[in-house]
Amino acid sequence: MTRRSETSISARIKGQLDRLDGQMARYGRFGSTAALTAMAVCAGVPLHFLIRTLEGLPVQPVAMINLAAEITIIAAPIIFYARDVIHQLKTSRITMDEMSRRLEISAEQAEHANRAKSAFLANMSHELRTPLNAIMGFSEVMKDEHLGPVHNARYLAYAGDIHASGRYLLGIINDILDLSKIEAGKMSLESAEEFPLCEALEGSFAICAGLGEKFGVRLDGRMPPQDVRLVAVERMIRQIMINLIGNAIKFTPAGGSVIVSGDATEDGGYAVSVQDSGIGMTVAEIAKALTPFGQIENKMTATHNGTGLGLPLAKAMLELHGGTLEIHSKPGRGTRVVLNFPADRIFCGRRTVAA
Numbered sequence: 001m002t003r004r005s006e007t008s009i010s011a012r013i014k015g016q017l018d019r020l021d022g023q024m025a026r027y028g029r030f031g032s033t034a035a036l037t038a039m040a041v042c043a044g045v046p047l048h049f050l051i052r053t054l055e056g057l058p059v060q061p062v063a064m065i066n067l068a069a070e071i072t073i074i075a076a077p078i079i080f081y082a083r084d085v086i087h088q089l090k091t092s093r094i095t096m097d098e099m100s101r102r103l104e105i106s107a108e109q110a111e112h113a114n115r116a117k118s119a120f121l122a123n124m125s126h127e128l129r130t131p132l133n134a135i136m137g138f139s140e141v142m143k144d145e146h147l148g149p150v151h152n153a154r155y156l157a158y159a160g161d162i163h164a165s166g167r168y169l170l171g172i173i174n175d176i177l178d179l180s181k182i183e184a185g186k187m188s189l190e191s192a193e194e195f196p197l198c199e200a201l202e203g204s205f206a207i208c209a210g211l212g213e214k215f216g217v218r219l220d221g222r223m224p225p226q227d228v229r230l231v232a233v234e235r236m237i238r239q240i241m242i243n244l245i246g247n248a249i250k251f252t253p254a255g256g257s258v259i260v261s262g263d264a265t266e267d268g269g270y271a272v273s274v275q276d277s278g279i280g281m282t283v284a285e286i287a288k289a290l291t292p293f294g295q296i297e298n299k300m301t302a303t304h305n306g307t308g309l310g311l312p313l314a315k316a317m318l319e320l321h322g323g324t325l326e327i328h329s330k331p332g333r334g335t336r337v338v339l340n341f342p343a344d345r346i347f348c349g350r351r352t353v354a355a
Contacts, residue, residue: 115184128177132170139163175309178239179292182316189233189320197230197237197262197346198223201272204241205260211246216254217276219245222261228270231345236317243310244274244337251335252278268343275336281329290315290327311337321345 141147142159150156181187205221212219230237241260248258256277265271281289288295295308315325322342329335 117180120180128173129170132166132173136163136166136170139166172309175313179309179313179316182320187317187320192231192233192321194229194231195234196226197228197270197272198226200230200234200237201241201260201262204238204245207242208245208249211249212258215249215252217249217252218257219249220257220259222259224262224270224272225348227348228262228264229347230270230341231347232321232341236321240314240317240339241272241274243314244339247310248274248276248278248335248337252276264346265340265343268346270341270346272339272341273336275334277334280331280333280335281327282331286327286329314339 139159139162142150143156143163145156150159178187201223202221205219205223209219245258245260252258258277259275260272261275262270262272289308289311291308292312293308311325311327318325318339322345324340326338326340327335328338
């Protein structure tokens with residue numbers, strides 16, 4: 001007998017067994033329905049007899065038979081239908097359990113892939129930054145003519161372009177690596193220390209002043225008092241503020257303004273806000289702007305470079321410090337970004353326990 005014949009016979013036997021199993025299941029449902037119906041009749045008829053007897057009314061055999069028939073006619077379809085519903089519910093529950101299990105597996109696989117991606121990018125720090133630092137260093141030597149004059153003006157301009165492009169690329173790589181380190185759980189706050197919050201804000205403000213002048217946007221700083229101190233990684237706080245102020249300037253038309261201010265919150269924390277008079281965003285655009293590499297298409301994006309990492313990185317760094325980031329914006333009415341620092345990282349002339 002050939003393997004094909006054996007397979008055909010096995011398939012036929014399996015089909016017959018499946019049909020037999022279905023028939024037995026069907027008979028089982030009918031049998032159980034009949035049993036439950038009989039139980040209903042056995043309960044209903046004696047109860048009717050007892051009630052008639054207690055009321056002193058005559059009990060007629062024909063009435064008892066009719067009652068049994070009525071109970072059977074009413075109860076049988078209801079019981080049969082109920083059993084089908086219960087069976088369907090059980091089947092649906094099994095299907096849902098299987099779908100939940102598969103969804104859980106898929107979520108674990110996606111999370112594992114995301115962690116692997118973040119870990120890979122975080123570990124690429126040295127490999128990416130080292131050649132870029134060499135490019136920037138040598139191009140700076142050439143553009144500044146440290147080793148002697150460059151007699152060809154075009155070569156000198158090329159060296160300046162190489163240096164500027166290297167700095168821009170290094171900034172992008174640093175943002176990607178910082179975000180990946182945070183996602184991979186490799187960004188720590190071990191270097192956190194106390195410092196006046198106003199100093200970090202003023203430093204970031206000064207760095208962005210040139211950008212404001214370039215695009216004709218007025219900057220106004222209402223800094224916190226000197227005694228308001230923050231426990232954090234100062235480099236991260238400066239980077240957060242530079243990203244937010246830079247974004248506000250880029251998306252504010254010439255003649256507009258950007259205001260940086262701070263105020264204590266009721267729970268003992270501190271809120272720093274960056275308010276602009278720019279083009280604003282819709283709710284959907286805010287959600288997109290908070291997504292890594294999510295860039296909003298509008299009339300301002302054509303004139304500005306960017307990777308869409310500024311807001312996501314600022315949010316991730318702030319949350320690493322236990323803070324929260326809020327965005328309030330409406331199209332044509334500007335945007336207000338609020339950084340909420342928790343109370344255990346803020347103190348005014350008193351000691352804090354934050355680490």
